Amino acid sequence: xxxxxxxxxxxxxxxxxxxxxxxxxxxxxxxxxxxxxxxxxxxxxxxxxxxxxxxxxxxxxxxxxxxxxxxxxxxxxxxxxxxxxxxxxxxxxxxxxxxxxxxxxxxxxxxxxxxxxxxxxxxxxxxxxxxxxxxxxxxxxxxxxxxxxxxxxxxxxxxxxxxxxxxxxxxxxxxxxxxxxxxxxxxxxxxxxxxxxxxxxxxxxxxxxxxxxxxxxxxxxxxxxxxxxxxxxxxxxxxxxx
Amino acid sequence: xxxxxxxxxxxxxxxxxxxxxxxxxxxxxxxxxxxxxxxxxxxxxxxxxxxxxxxxxxxxxxxxxxxxxxxxxxxxxxxxxxxxxxxxxxxxxxxxxxxxxxxxxxxxxxxxxxxxxxxxxxxxxxxxxxxxxxxxxxxxxxxxxxxxxxxxxxxxxxxxxxxxxxxxxxxxxxxxxxxxxxxxxxxxxxxxxxxxxxxxxxxxxxxxxxxxxxxxxxxxxxxxxxxxxxxxxxxxxxxxxxxxxxx
Numbered sequence: 001x002x003x004x005x006x007x008x009x010x011x012x013x014x015x016x017x018x019x020x021x022x023x024x025x026x027x028x029x030x031x032x033x034x035x036x037x038x039x040x041x042x043x044x045x046x047x048x049x050x051x052x053x054x055x056x057x058x059x060x061x062x063x064x065x066x067x068x069x070x071x072x073x074x075x076x077x078x079x080x081x082x083x084x085x086x087x088x089x090x091x092x093x094x095x096x097x098x099x100x101x102x103x104x105x106x107x108x109x110x111x112x113x114x115x116x117x118x119x120x121x122x123x124x125x126x127x128x129x130x131x132x133x134x135x136x137x138x139x140x141x142x143x144x145x146x147x148x149x150x151x152x153x154x155x156x157x158x159x160x161x162x163x164x165x166x167x168x169x170x171x172x173x174x175x176x177x178x179x180x181x182x183x184x185x186x187x188x189x190x191x192x193x194x195x196x197x198x199x200x201x202x203x204x205x206x207x208x209x210x211x212x213x214x215x216x217x218x219x220x221x222x223x224x225x226x227x228x229x230x231x232x233x234x235x236x237x238x239x240x241x242x
Numbered sequence: 243x244x245x246x247x248x249x250x251x252x253x254x255x256x257x258x259x260x261x262x263x264x265x266x267x268x269x270x271x272x273x274x275x276x277x278x279x280x281x282x283x284x285x286x287x288x289x290x291x292x293x294x295x296x297x298x299x300x301x302x303x304x305x306x307x308x309x310x311x312x313x314x315x316x317x318x319x320x321x322x323x324x325x326x327x328x329x330x331x332x333x334x335x336x337x338x339x340x341x342x343x344x345x346x347x348x349x350x351x352x353x354x355x356x357x358x359x360x361x362x363x364x365x366x367x368x369x370x371x372x373x374x375x376x377x378x379x380x381x382x383x384x385x386x387x388x389x390x391x392x393x394x395x396x397x398x399x400x401x402x403x404x405x406x407x408x409x410x411x412x413x414x415x416x417x418x419x420x421x422x423x424x425x426x427x428x429x430x431x432x433x434x435x436x437x438x439x440x441x442x443x444x445x446x447x448x449x450x451x452x453x454x455x456x457x458x459x460x461x462x463x464x465x466x467x468x469x470x471x472x473x474x475x476x477x478x479x480x481x482x483x484x485x486x487x488x489x
Contacts, residue, residue, distance in 0.1 A: 013335075014331070
């Protein structure tokens with residue numbers, strides 16, 4: 001526990017020391033909110049309560065998705081190895097980073113909700129808090145997988161690979177336009193991706209329908225995604241680097 | 243302190259280490275020598291739990307390497323060849339973090355770091371980053387990182403590579419003092435044979451993944467009728483080199 005708190009605290013201090021990256025990693029959903037949101041709102045598809053959950057999932061994909069970038073430097077400078085010779089469990093070494101990434105994303109998510117509120121979003125507080133919880137769970141899985149990718153693929157391939165994975169996942173989740181508009185084949189493909197369930201669960205939460213099937217599926221799929229991510233991440237941290 | 247039998251490591255078709263035995267007693271300074279690619283670093287990484295041996299048995303600092311790697315990690319310090327500091331982070335923060343990973347609370351960690359830095363002639367460097375430190379200071383800092391938790395056994399991977407002769411002698415003094423004062427056991431790799439001669443009680447020479455010679459510097463020299471360790475080293479590992487020189 002000491003070790004987890006020490007790691008998370010250390011990484012959080014480092015993140016807050018670099019305000020530029022704090023803003024930059026949330027820039028994409030923020031731009032969608034400001035430059036696409038007003039169009040969406042007048043398109044007749046839905047209001048802010050439909051778009052903002054989608055943008056939060058976009059944030060939950062992109063912000064923790066790029067987290068792995070930093071570990072490459074730690075690996076190169078021997079920082080990772082020096083931690084691997086301590087008795088700290090491998091899952092703690094991973095979670096120390098992941099909790100920082102989730103905390104950063106949570107702050108960014110709150111900033112987006114506040115900005116959306118100024119633009120006209122209205123949603124029940126309980127629904128918003130529930131959605132924040134859901135996206136935090138999702139971010140744990142996403143950040144873990146980002147570390148797996150960063151420690152597995154060649155360094156120069158990390159950014160292009162992550163963005164070419166994240167963008168189709170984001171589009172398939174229905175984050176920008178609801179999948180109810182999709183042709184059958186796209187709808188079917190979308191159902192195979194985990195983030196669709198998170199988007200729909202969060203839309204239901206924003207609409208105040210807490211006891212819906214959409215919320216249940218959102219929670220179940222997001223939890224499963226986090227478990228898979230942390231399991232793979234821990235395995236990668238355990239693995240000897242030959 | 244180290245008791246290893248038949249350690250091997252294969253990477254795919256390559257046998258990097260082919261069944262070596264290592265015995266190190268408490269309080270010894272043991273040098274581990276060998277040409278590049280002989281299996282030094284692989285062996286070191288196995289003994290420090292960073293690499294799982296393909297086969298063999300080993301007890302390191304009283305804990306079984308296979309059954310209790312966390313126990314080994316608690317009792318050993320490891321100073322990697324390339325150091326272990328992020329270049330732009332204040333060194334004090336990195337040291338305090340590392341101490342806390344060994345279970346010290348924040349206060350204990352700070353006190354320990356201050357004391358250790360003073361002991362290694364690095365007082366007051368906490369706020370600095372490694373890019374502003376000299377090569378010798380950096381290596382002493384790496385050693386401080388390895389000593390935070392008061393290990394019984396310290397592994398040093400090429401601790402003096404790239405240092406000027408003064409810094410090298412200074413580092414030797416620190417290592418000797420740690421052994422004399424704390425009874426620290428040291429297992430180090432080096433390419434400098436005069437370092438091995440001056441600093442180490444006993445030497446192991448590895449080549450092609452096997453231990454090819456073992457003994458005190460004096461024993462090795464008399465055994466091979468050699469005047470210097472360089473001659474011993476060439477005799478046990480340097481066939482190609484000598485053939486090349488003769489031709």
